[in-house]
Amino acid sequence: MKALRCLIASFFLVATIVCAAQKRPNILIIVSDDHAYQAISAYGNKMVQTPSIDRIANEGVLFKKAYVTNSICGPSRAVILTGKYSHKNGFKDNEHSSFDGSQNTFIKELTKSGYQTAWIGKWHLETAPQGFTYWQVLPGQGQYYNPDFIMMDSSKKRIEGYATNIIENLAEDWLNKRDTAKPFCLVIGHKATHRTWIPDTADMGRFDNVTFPLPKNFYDDYAGRQAAAVQDMTVAKTMLLGYDLKMFDSEEAENKEGSIKRMNAAQRAKFDAYYGPITADFKTRNLSGKALTEWKFQRYMRDYLSTAASLDRNIGRTLDYLDQHNLTDNTVVIYVSDQGFFLGEHGWFDKRWMYEESFRTPMAMRYPGVIKPGTANKNFVMNLDIAPTVLDAASVKIPGDMQGRSFLPLLKNKKAEGREAMYYHYYENGEHSVSPQFGIRTKRYKLIRFYERVNDWELYDLKKDKREMHNVYGKKGYERLTAELMKQLNGLIDEYGDNDAKAILQQVKVAGDKKAF
Structure with missing residues (x-):
């Protein structure tokens, strides 16, 4: 009888632990690449629609003043993982750094506390992920078409299709196979909208009937700004007709381009059917000077935003999956880009600068029952804060060496004070x-x-x-x-x-x- 009572007590103890674990929120973080806040309708762009990102904001909070500590791909991801500035986590740049996976991360803390943790998609930290229960990542920047993935056993696997769609498929596959008795933390790392902005075939031509206005400082002369005067990232001089805009001098040159070379026959046929006529028309125009620069800008915007359209659509698939599997009410969703991006401001594309278009990043968060729908937050928050915020939501102690701050208090209490200033x-x-x-x-x-x-x-x-x-x-x-x-x-x-x-x-x-x- 005593043994039976012990058995029953043990059963209820396990049941209580499992129940408590299930009450802790699931966490889903979507990290895009080079997605400008100016390209999102929630931030006021009336020429594009991003209904899925807008949905996260409408059902939670849109951060109006979200920023990064270091506006470049790999370092931003390292900051998100560790909650520490680049000089503390060791990944300062994409040229000489590799991530020290032995250091602590919010993922390791969640895994230790009973969460199932996964990173799927773009990783870009040079070393293999550590501390996750599962990962499947693109090598380096990855490819838009028929990308390779590095598996946990270090093997490579090529998957047919378009990267943004594939990454979502893999994320859903992992969610389908997870242990439903445990909470999860999944990071979906998208390649989009990184250079060279090759859209899904379904999105090619989406913005061809739109003429985008030039930013008011598109023809910046950089007067009084030495660093801006010596840069090499202008639409006019740096953006390449072939590599960036798919306007090749010959079929031979097109065939040598790696991103196109890896397409299958069906993908290539659709690519040629779309870009072929544009190339032919471009050659007849014989453009030069400002006319050429402004033509390049329109092509850039159309390719960039068409690439972003697939990103938003697949974010919608993620949200639909949560709805369909009754996960919405107990899942924190964060959308963030690894940094901002120039869409012609100062005549530029790319990022890196402490100027607003690069330094500032889009970020939205949904946390049912905690964040009031339709909230607009104007406090300074940073990608540095994501790690402590996630741990705070999961009721996991925030390590003392994390330099970020949980922004949950800013969302729960209107009187809570945020940063006076930010460091970059x-x-x-x-x-x-x-x-x-x-x-x-x-x-x-x-x-x-x-x-x-x-x-x-x-x-x-x-x-x-x-x-x-x-x-x-x-x-x-x-x-x-x-x-x-x-x-x-x-x-x-x-x-x-x-x-x-x-x-x-x-x-x-x-x-x-x-x-x-």
Whole structure:
């Protein structure tokens, strides 16, 4: 009898643990690549529709001031995983870094606490994922058509189809096979909308009848901004007709392009049927100067947004899956891009800069029962905060070395105070000739220090100069403000322990930049 009572007690103990585990929310994080907030209808773009991303925002919160710590693909993912700045997690740039998988991540904390954890899709951290119960990732940047995937046994598997659709298929397959007695955390890493913006065949031509207005600073002359003047990322000069816009000089050149070469016969036929006539028409125009630049801009926008259309559609599939499997009410959904992107602002494409279009990222979150539907949040939040926020939602202790902050208190309590300022540091000194830079952004001002390629300061009054065209650093009347921002910048450098930036500022001080100190 005693043994029976012990057995019954054990049964109820296990049942209680399982029930408690099931009450903890599932977590689903969708990370896109280079998806500009300007390309999302929830952020006010009336020329495109992103109903699935909008749905997350409408049923939860749209972050109006979400930013990244380092606007580049791999480093952003490392920050999301660790909740630590690049100088602390070790992955500073895409040129020399590989992720140290032995360090702690929010995934490891969730796995230890009983969550099933998976990352499927773009990873881009050079080393194999660690701490997950399952993963299946693209090698490097991955391919849009018939992509290869690295499996957990280190083998490679090629899957026929379009990457965005395939990644969603694989995510749903993992969800179908998971242990339903445990909560899950799934990260879906999409390749879209990364260069070279090759749409799904179903989306080719989606925006061909739309003429996109040039950004007001499309023909920026970069006056007063040394770093901007030496970059190499313009639509006019850097964007390639063949590689980027699929306008090849010959069939032979087209056949050599790796992303096209890997297409199967049916995919290639649809590709040629769409781009062939556009190429032929382009050649008859014999464009040059501004006419050529503006033609390139229209092609860029059409390809980019058509690529984004498949992304949004597959996000919709993810949300539908949760609905169909009664998971919606107990699943936290976060959508975020790894950084922002230029859609012609300053004449550019790509990212990297501390300027708003690159520094700022789209982010929306749905948490039924916790976040009021239709919330618009204007606090400063960062990709740095995702790790502690997820752990907070899962009732898992946040490690002391995580530098981000859970933003759940900002969503639960209107009186909760967010950041006064944000710190940024970009390290690469190669691609697109963008100078390394670090700086601070407050609610009104932005102070940036460029170094290595260009040694210079920039200061912007974002209230008067939203497009960041007028560098007022060193101008009369800004001395006191500059000193205050320098003090704040040094405070954040100390707070986050960025010794690299500290050493650079010390060198500047020794060199005697009186405007700075």
